[in-house]
Amino acid sequence: MAFKETKLPASAPAGHKALAWVDDRFPLSKLWNDQWGKYYAPKNFNTWYLFGSLAMLVLVLQIVTGIFLTMHYKPDANLAFGSVEYIMREVPWGWLVRYMHSTGASAFFIVVYLHMARALMYGSYRKPRELIWLFGFAIFLCLMAEAFFGYLLPWGQMSYWGAQVIVNLFGAIPVIGPDLSLWIRGDYVVSDATLNRFFAFHVIALPLVLLGLVAAHLIALHEVGSNNPDGIEVKENLGPDGHPVDSIPSHPYYTVKDIYGVAVFLLLFSAVVFFAPEMGGYFLEYNNFLPADSMKTPPHIAPTWYFTPFYSVLRATTADFIYVLMAAIAAYVVFVWLKSRLAYRTKIAIAVIGLAMIVGMLLLEAKFWGVVLFGTSVVILAFLPWLDHSPAKSLRYRPSWHSTLYVVFAIVFVTLGYLGTQLPTPAFTIISQVCTLAYFAFFLLMPWWSTMGAFKPVPTRVSYAAH
Numbered sequence: 001m002a003f004k005e006t007k008l009p010a011s012a013p014a015g016h017k018a019l020a021w022v023d024d025r026f027p028l029s030k031l032w033n034d035q036w037g038k039y040y041a042p043k044n045f046n047t048w049y050l051f052g053s054l055a056m057l058v059l060v061l062q063i064v065t066g067i068f069l070t071m072h073y074k075p076d077a078n079l080a081f082g083s084v085e086y087i088m089r090e091v092p093w094g095w096l097v098r099y100m101h102s103t104g105a106s107a108f109f110i111v112v113y114l115h116m117a118r119a120l121m122y123g124s125y126r127k128p129r130e131l132i133w134l135f136g137f138a139i140f141l142c143l144m145a146e147a148f149f150g151y152l153l154p155w156g157q158m159s160y161w162g163a164q165v166i167v168n169l170f171g172a173i174p175v176i177g178p179d180l181s182l183w184i185r186g187d188y189v190v191s192d193a194t195l196n197r198f199f200a201f202h203v204i205a206l207p208l209v210l211l212g213l214v215a216a217h218l219i220a221l222h223e224v225g226s227n228n229p230d231g232i233e234v235k236e237n238l239g240p241d242g243h244p245v246d247s248i249p250s251h252p253y254y255t256v257k258d259i260y261g262v263a264v265f266l267l268l269f270s271a272v273v274f275f276a277p278e279m280g281g282y283f284l285e286y287n288n289f290l291p292a293d294s295m296k297t298p299p300h301i302a303p304t305w306y307f308t309p310f311y312s313v314l315r316a317t318t319a320d321f322i323y324v325l326m327a328a329i330a331a332y333v334v335f336v337w338l339k340s341r342l343a344y345r346t347k348i349a350i351a352v353i354g355l356a357m358i359v360g361m362l363l364l365e366a367k368f369w370g371v372v373l374f375g376t377s378v379v380i381l382a383f384l385p386w387l388d389h390s391p392a393k394s395l396r397y398r399p400s401w402h403s404t405l406y407v408v409f410a411i412v413f414v415t416l417g418y419l420g421t422q423l424p425t426p427a428f429t430i431i432s433q434v435c436t437l438a439y440f441a442f443f444l445l446m447p448w449w450s451t452m453g454a455f456k457p458v459p460t461r462v463s464y465a466a467h
Contacts (some may be wrong), residue, residue, distance in 0.1 A: 010045070035222060039195045040247035042228035042253060044464040046173035047228075048118035050261035051111050057262060059214065063207065066100040073153070075199035077192035080155035081291040098377055099277040105147055107285045108270055112140060120384075120406065123393025124227040132224070132383040135217040137382045142210045144378070149202040151304060152195060156288030160249075164190045169314070169374070172367040189294065200376025230462045231393025237460065238393045246462045282421070300423050309413050313377045313439065316432040318369035324357045325369070328437060332444060339448060373436070380443050387443055390450040392458050397451030405442070412438045 023029050033039075072091050074083040087094035088464040116136070119125055125133035154161040167190065171181040186193030192423065225235050225244075234244035248254075278284040280303045287298050303311050317325075333354040337347055361369060394399050412435045419432045 001023045032100070033436045036220065037249070037251045037295045039222055039250045040243045041226045041250050042232075042244075042462055043233050043246055043253075044228050044230065044247045044462045045226075045254065046229055047261075048114075048121070048229070050258060051115040051118060053258040053266050054111045054261060055115055056214070057110070057265070058104055058111055059210070061110065062101060062104045065097050066106065066203065066207075069101055070203055075153070077084065077155065077195055077198050077292075080153065080195060094339040095106045096273070099273045100149040102284055103269065103279075104272050104275055105150065106279070106304075106306065107265075107272075108143065109147070110264075112143065113306075116140070116381075117410070119227075121395050122227055122229050123231050123388065123390070125385045126227075126231075127385070128224045129221075129227060132217060132220045134382060135213055135220055139213045139217060140381070141211065141378070142206055142213060146210065147203060147306065149198040149206065149444070152190070153202065154288055155292045156285075157290045157292055157296070158287040158296050158301070160190055160292035160293065160294070161298055162303055163194065165293065165301050166303065167194075168328050169367075172365070174364065174368065175366050180330075197216055214422050227393070228462055229394060230396060230459065232460070234462065243327050246464070256337075274386050305417060305421060308418070309416040310374055310377050310420075312368040313434045313436050314370045314374035314414040315420070316429060316436045317373050318429065318433075319367055320367045321433050322361050322366050322369060322438070324433070325373075326361050329357055330352050347446065373440075377436075377439060380440070384446075388450050389447050390455075392455050399455065399456050401453060402450075405449065408438070409442045412442075425461040 003024075005024050008020055019029065029037075069087065072083060072087050072094065074080055084098070087098050089095075091097075095238045117131065119136070148163075148166065167181055167184050170184060171177040173180060182188065184194075185191070186197050195299055225233075228234065232246070234246045237243040238246050272279060272283070278286070285304075302308065333351050336342070338348050340347065342350075390402075391400060395403050416432060416435050416439065419428050419435070422431075424430055
């Protein structure tokens with residue numbers, strides 16, 4: 001095909017001519033229009049839909065501040081802590097860049113957790129958006145790994161011992177555990193080799209994977225279209241122009257709305273950076289302002305707050321709690337056999353898996369099962385599209401007690417997060433065990449409770465009031 005160049009009038013603005021020249025050689029305008037400019041989104045988006053764009057903003061913020069930090073950081077066990085102090089005290093505005101990066105890490109998880117909460121409320125993981133959810137879950141896993149690897153880099157007391165404890169958890173895996181822990185550390189203890197490989201993963205490998213997953217997440221989203229608070233597929237009702245009648249172009253309508261969200265976010269973000277960057281020890285632990293010392297263990301070792309809900313599940317799995325778990329597994333298998341309409345072979349498979357877990361709990365130590373539950377508490381989120389069988393996607397049209405269940409689940413999750421930051425007293429351990437059972441019950445019983453109750457009729461058009 002012969003190359004055809006767009007001809008514009010001689011009086012056309014220079015910017016239009018430049019854009020036409022680029023468009024003839026690269027689909028810049030087409031990419032903008034497909035992904036945002038002329039991407040039609042449901043017109044009833046609310047405040048909950050701001051967190052997707054805010055997550056993108058924080059990702060860019062973390063990459064930019066991270067680049068500036070790597071200019072002065074030394075990934076060496078003898079120099080790492082000193083280089084961070086140098087950034088804070090000697091590099092012009094280094095303290096600001098470091099606090100923006102550390103606060104950005106917590107802000108990223110806050111935004112992502114709220115983004116996931118919106119998906120839970122409005123059923124954004126339901127058909128045809130299962131792949132969007134899986135890409136989002138992969139982003140969440142990548143983000144957790146990125147935060148874990150970056151946590152060691154300041155080489156403070158909590159960084160060092162937190163990494164030591166987390167890496168040692170892999171040693172509880174039968175057969176391959178000790179070798180796996182050794183491979184992750186690169187040494188028999190957390191050392192210079194560990195710091196170097198964590199730095200490589202944090203700065204190069206994981207950011208590349210994260211950017212690829214974000215691109216896949218957005219491409220999948222724009223392929224099937226965005227969900228909305230009513231859970232209605234707006235693409236099923238098209239207007240004469242071929243666009244959904246209940247949708248509007250993202251630009252300028254949602255561009256303006258996102259700018260408002262960005263302004264509010266930056267106001268809160270700046271308040272934390274300038275006035276409370278440690279956030280009472282939750283964003284930056286006080287022990288991390290002390291250099292790492294392999295001969296002096298802190299009295300209380302805990303991961304950063306965004307890991308603590310899952311860390312509480314790990315810590316709740318004691319030798320006594322194993323018997324409670326065995327009884328819960330047996331009860332669940334019986335419940336599936338009595339109440340489920342699954343095929344006979346599937347029921348047998350579930351019974352065999354349940355029996356194998358019970359036998360395994362008798363043979364293997366509680367530490368191993370703590371690691372299993374720790375991993376399962378994260379991975380179970382990926383199966384939400386196939387656990388939720390509700391006739392209505394959105395909570396708006398479900399029975400009111402469904403909303404109560406979601407509130408209870410949120411309280412359980414926050415409680416687990418708080419307990420993970422505290423010393424494991426007997427009372428706190430019992431509470432975390434109850435919350436662990438409630439956490440898993442929410443998901444494992446979802447195929448049944450999500451279909452129960454009197455559902456409201458779902459309208460054919462979205463509910464929208466101009467504002």
